[in-house]
Amino acid sequence: MELTPGTEIVELETGVFARLHAGLTNAGIIIGDNSVLVIDSLRVPSFARDLISDVKHLTDKPIEYVIDTHSHWDHAWGNEEFPDATIVAHENARDEMLDVEWNRQWREKVVAANDPWSEEAKLVNITPPDLTFQDTMSLHFGGREIKLLYLGKAHTSGDVFIHLPAEKLLFTGDVAQDGGIPYLGDSYPIDWLDTDDRLVEVDADRFVSGHGPIGKHSALIEARDFIHELVGNVQDSIETNESTNSRSQTVYKKMEYRFSGFRGFETFAEKIEEVFERIEQQSK
């Protein structure tokens, strides 16, 4: 049995793994004494089944917990494949997963993209978490402490960070990547500033993001700086009443000097308008 093509499992500490999926969504795997904890259930049921099969390369223990870093389809639409596990997420992520209109729009988008998983996305039974929390929660699992942190709204309203304090390790979902631009269309840009300021204070040397490679703490700082510069530049444009025709381009040009090497920078200019819209909506 081979690992799922395109995936790689990296052991970060004894029993703690990042399952990286090139160009797609990463997951985390933590092996406890009697069971396994998985971080993110991935995009559609077949992807979740691939993840389950990759876990079996590491251990025969059953998967007892699934933590959804947030509600987005590519992280949580595999939940239905874990009927015997407790699915954990932030309470706001649960609300998003129960929001019929939110899910209808996402499903439409994913189906319309005509990707290899689009057909399957039509049939996903979106499965909200069983266990939610508000601020923080600690899980004592496999002799280690696993902290679930909520630091405020950011990429969505319910982003969870999974922190292993003793190992100085962090799973960041889509809030921070190592040199990559996150999806901004559901974001809370103003709140994201403070959330990122709290995030960089968490004691971690390395982090696993929902997309891209494993990062060091310096990449968390860069990800924080990216959001601060983006929001600052967008706010400057709003204050000076810059025309909607040129404002995204202005922001893009201002950020090129530092962030042009980020994954996704080539299509970043077209995504900036969403940030204007989110800030304008949220400041009404």
Ligand SMILES: [Zn+2]
């Ligand atoms: Zn996301």
